[in-house]
Amino acid sequence: MNSSLTNSPLTTCLKDGRVWVAESPGITLPQVKESYSANFTERAPFKISAIDNELQGGGIQCGQLHEWFGATAWGTSSWDTSRPPLTILASLFGNLISNCTEERKGFSKVILWIGKECWPSPYLLAQCHGSALFHNSLLQSSLFIDPAGSESRKWCFETALRSPAVAAAVCYLKGVNLTLSRRFAIAAKMGGALGALIRPEKESGLASAAATRWIVRSVRSPTPHPRWELNLLKQKGKQPNRASWIIESHEEQKISLHIPSDVADQSRAEEKIKKSA
Amino acid sequence: MWPINLAQRRRLKSLLNTSLEAHSLSGEMRNLNEARRKEVLRPVLLAAKAANQIVVKRCCTRSRIAGVRPDMTLALAKALVPEAHVGLFDGTQDFNALKKLASKLLFFSPLVAIDTELWLAKRQSTLNEASPLSYGLLLDLTGTEKLHKMRLHSAQEDPSEELLEEIALKFSAASIEARLAVAPTIGAAWALSRFSRQKITSLSGSLSKSELSDALEHLPVQALRIPDEISLALAKIGITAIGQLLKLSKKSLGLRFGIQLVRRIDQALGSVSENAYYLKPQKKVIHRQEFDTPITKQEQLQSVTLKALQNVLGKLAERDEKPLTIYIRFDGFGVERQVIEREISLLSATREIKQLQSIISPIIEKVRFREGARSVTLLAPQTQMTRDKQVPFIQNGPGSSEEFSELEEKRNELLNNLTVRLGKKRLKKAVFNNSYLPERSFSYVPIDQSDKNGASVPLVFLKNQAPYLLETPEPIQAIAMLPDKPPSWIKWRDEKLFVVRGFGPSRISDEWWRSTLPRQDDARDYFRIQDQNGRWLWVFRNGTMQWFVHGLWI
Numbered sequence: 001m002n003s004s005l006t007n008s009p010l011t012t013c014l015k016d017g018r019v020w021v022a023e024s025p026g027i028t029l030p031q032v033k034e035s036y037s038a039n040f041t042e043r044a045p046f047k048i049s050a051i052d053n054e055l056q057g058g059g060i061q062c063g064q065l066h067e068w069f070g071a072t073a074w075g076t077s078s079w080d081t082s083r084p085p086l087t088i089l090a091s092l093f094g095n096l097i098s099n100c101t102e103e104r105k106g107f108s109k110v111i112l113w114i115g116k117e118c119w120p121s122p123y124l125l126a127q128c129h130g131s132a133l134f135h136n137s138l139l140q141s142s143l144f145i146d147p148a149g150s151e152s153r154k155w156c157f158e159t160a161l162r163s164p165a166v167a168a169a170v171c172y173l174k175g176v177n178l179t180l181s182r183r184f185a186i187a188a189k190m191g192g193a194l195g196a197l198i199r200p201e202k203e204s205g206l207a208s209a210a211a212t213r214w215i216v217r218s219v220r221s222p223t224p225h226p227r228w229e230l231n232l233l234k235q236k237g238k239q240p241n242r243a244s245w246i247i248e249s250h251e252e253q254k255i256s257l258h259i260p261s262d263v264a265d266q267s268r269a270e271e272k273i274k275k276s277a
Numbered sequence: 278m279w280p281i282n283l284a285q286r287r288r289l290k291s292l293l294n295t296s297l298e299a300h301s302l303s304g305e306m307r308n309l310n311e312a313r314r315k316e317v318l319r320p321v322l323l324a325a326k327a328a329n330q331i332v333v334k335r336c337c338t339r340s341r342i343a344g345v346r347p348d349m350t351l352a353l354a355k356a357l358v359p360e361a362h363v364g365l366f367d368g369t370q371d372f373n374a375l376k377k378l379a380s381k382l383l384f385f386s387p388l389v390a391i392d393t394e395l396w397l398a399k400r401q402s403t404l405n406e407a408s409p410l411s412y413g414l415l416l417d418l419t420g421t422e423k424l425h426k427m428r429l430h431s432a433q434e435d436p437s438e439e440l441l442e443e444i445a446l447k448f449s450a451a452s453i454e455a456r457l458a459v460a461p462t463i464g465a466a467w468a469l470s471r472f473s474r475q476k477i478t479s480l481s482g483s484l485s486k487s488e489l490s491d492a493l494e495h496l497p498v499q500a501l502r503i504p505d506e507i508s509l510a511l512a513k514i515g516i517t518a519i520g521q522l523l524k525l526s527k528k529s530l531g532l533r534f535g536i537q538l539v540r541r542i543d544q545a546l547g548s549v550s551e552n553a554y555y556l557k558p559q560k561k562v563i564h565r566q567e568f569d570t571p572i573t574k575q576e577q578l579q580s581v582t583l584k585a586l587q588n589v590l591g592k593l594a595e596r597d598e599k600p601l602t603i604y605i606r607f608d609g610f611g612v613e614r615q616v617i618e619r620e621i622s623l624l625s626a627t628r629e630i631k632q633l634q635s636i637i638s639p640i641i642e643k644v645r646f647r648e649g650a651r652s653v654t655l656l657a658p659q660t661q662m663t664r665d666k667q668v669p670f671i672q673n674g675p676g677s678s679e680e681f682s683e684l685e686e687k688r689n690e691l692l693n694n695l696t697v698r699l700g701k702k703r704l705k706k707a708v709f710n711n712s713y714l715p716e717r718s719f720s721y722v723p724i725d726q727s728d729k730n731g732a733s734v735p736l737v738f739l740k741n742q743a744p745y746l747l748e749t750p751e752p753i754q755a756i757a758m759l760p761d762k763p764p765s766w767i768k769w770r771d772e773k774l775f776v777v778r779g780f781g782p783s784r785i786s787d788e789w790w791r792s793t794l795p796r797q798d799d800a801r802d803y804f805r806i807q808d809q810n811g812r813w814l815w816v817f818r819n820g821t822m823q824w825f826v827h828g829l830w831i
Contacts, residue, residue: 070831083831087744108684110691116748121828122707122719124744144705144721145695152699159695165688220811224780226830227811249830251741 044096054240064211065185065195069204084198085216086120087249091257093168094129094138109167112160114145117172127255161187161195168194182209211236225250293416294466296456320358323366324351325405334366368404379414379556388417390553410471415553441477464545468500486546494520501541507534563656564588571610571649582641585655590628599628600657611648624696625689626661632690636697743815743828750825763804769826774808
């Protein structure tokens with residue numbers, strides 16, 4: 001609401017319940033606002049109930065920093081090739097947008113992909129959410145940023161998280177210490193964006209202020225679809241019963257994540273993995 | 278821009294018309310020259326899509342000699358000049374370039390106009406169909422003689438010839454092919470600039486109607502700016518030159534060929550007035566403040582910049598404009614006369630002082646003066662018109678239009694912040710291109726670039742592509758047991774991978790129409806393979822049996 005209107009007689013009337021908003025009869029303005037904010041928490045669910053039930057708020061929450069350790073690396077140690085789990089992130093953000101559009105009629109925020117390592121192919125984005133035609137699809141909301149140097153990248157990530165116009169920001173950074181991760185976490189809390197910080201796997205032992213920490217590894221699949229082992233290393237506020245899942249991405253009309261049927265009983269899958277290791 | 282009736286002024290006019298027929302071509306040639314300086318210059322064709330086929334819109338002299346004509350299909354033209362460079366013809370872009378050029382010519386005269394035909398084509402958005410003859414600029418030199426005489430230190434009474442030479446020199450220095458003509462009427466100047474044998478024609482001075490018709494009589498009838506149908510109809514009865522037309526009675530001409538022909542003759546000879554759409558030169562908003570004593574302190578610099586900014590924004594608000602680019606200049610004090618200049622170009626124009634301040638103050642923080650600053654100058658070289666929106670009266674919870682406009686504002690703020698710090702080129706969006714080759718089928722383009730070639734919707738949706746493509750395919754070593762089977766072993770980035778599963782091949786053939794070289798069989802066979810650790814890669818083998826990694830499933 002316009003600040004000049006806040007204390008106007010009309011607002012007072014609305015607060016007192018003497019004037020009602022025409023669209024929602026019986027509910028006065030402050031109630032409308034409260035009901036929205038109570039029901040609505042922006043989150044990016046996996047849309048896999050086995051995982052979402054274990055997560056606080058039923059998904060990856062906005063306004064927090066989440067760390068992803070890109071373990072899907074190629075090449076020997078001389079190559080620095082930790083890769084961000086782009087398929088998982090893109091489908092999470094797709095779910096975030098569809099959640100928003102279902103609950104709030106519209107989505108006009110942006111999603112930032114910072115650093116060339118984190119630029120997914122537009123085909124992936126178009127397949128993850130919405131038709132590319134609509135302005136609020138994942139592809140149309142995406143912005144690709146290529147900062148020069150790591151200092152510039154850090155600044156960019158922090159600025160993005162601090163802005164209320166950003167729904168989610170992905171950034172690949174090396175050598176993030178506790179102080180810096182706390183800064184990112186505070187920025188995300190201020191702006192309400194979902195911060196996805198991609199880090200090399202070897203840094204998974206370092207302390208950080210992230211709300212959740214994930215490690216993603218490729219696993220062999222008997223099907224023609226790629227499979228990953230998803231490990232939840234840490235979650236603030238809620239201790240999960242299970243912290244390891246195997247998920248598969250299907251690419252028919254749309255890309256969607258599933259728990260494959262042959263490993264639906266995850267405990268057996270874990271045994272299998274242990275045996276094969 | 279607004280039309281000015283020239284006939285209202287009684288003085289004899291001197292109008293300069295420049296023909297820039299090759300305007301579109303010279304732009305392309307300049308780009309080409311810069312890109313490939315070492316290469317021998319090739320003939321240039323500009324093509325555009327028309328009625329489901331690609332046709333040549335402009336061609337250079339060399340290709341014209343080879344037989345290429347406008348509106349010929351590109352395939353035929355390429356058969357005539359196989360070595361030609363083909364560029365995309367974009368009428369709007371050319372029009373904008375012409376407008377820019379016109380604003381530069383304001384140096385010579387305060388009245389500069391773009392050709393009326395072209396201006397009308399722009400209004401009806403039919404720029405791509407506009408004839409190359411209509412590319413031209415009109416300068417009203419009436420009354421500027423004295424000024425130019427003083428400026429050029431000319432001994433002659435009428436300095437128009439020296440002026441013409443100067444303008445011609447300026448054009449050739451900018452490698453723009455231009456033909457110039459000065460005449461007392463717009464029509465005559467147009468005709469002489471397009472059809473005169475000389476590159477520069479001057480008909481200034483007091484000319485009677487008969488002298489003017491003498492100058493025009495040898496020119497073809499097309500020089501009267503008449504449609505092709507009329508000139509064809511005239512040719513049928515054997516009339517090709519203006520001189521022949523002038524001998525006939527106007528009444529019969531009007532009855533047979535329509536009033537347009539008669540009006541054009543009258544306009545060329547000055548019997549009827551003619552309007553031109555003159556550009557409106559606009560003053561730039563500038564604020565300059567000098568200080569009595571030099572200022573050195575950071576807070577003082579910040580506060581004077583803020584004041585200057587407020588002043589400029591206030592002046593712009595009176596004109597319903599908001600700044601897109603802000604230029605700040607500090608002049609230093611003392612012997613060194615240190616000058617510090619900063620230009621801030623925003624992605625979206627804004628007049629929110631807080632937002633601008635948050636962008637400018639980190640820049641001012643880095644400004645250091647040894648002996649203090651003497652003055653500050655702030656101006657907005659580029660501006661945008663403001664379009665005020667009605668603010669909704671009552672907010673109906675989140676998702677209302679007010680929140681959206683607020684979000685939009687915040688988004689613009691973020692983008693401006695990122696642009697100023699990182700530069701426009703580092704902010705990209707993804708567009709799809711018309712191609713089958715995976716790396717060509719999409720591209721990341723600067724965010725402020727209009728979707729000229731790319732579209733936000735793919736023309737061909739390439740399925741089963743890897744979600745992450747390497748910038749360029751990386752060569753690998755591979756062993757494949759059978760020619761059309763996926764490899765069983767590969768070595769990429771010093772790591773040996775054993776392939777446990779593989780799918781393919783799916784063949785993508787090379788786009789032969791793009792290459793100028795003789796056709797090579799460069800089809801690619803793509804395979805999707807899984808290594809011993811479960812990682813999926815997208816590899817391909819090209820026509821020369823070399824293997825590459827192109828994408829990853831991550």
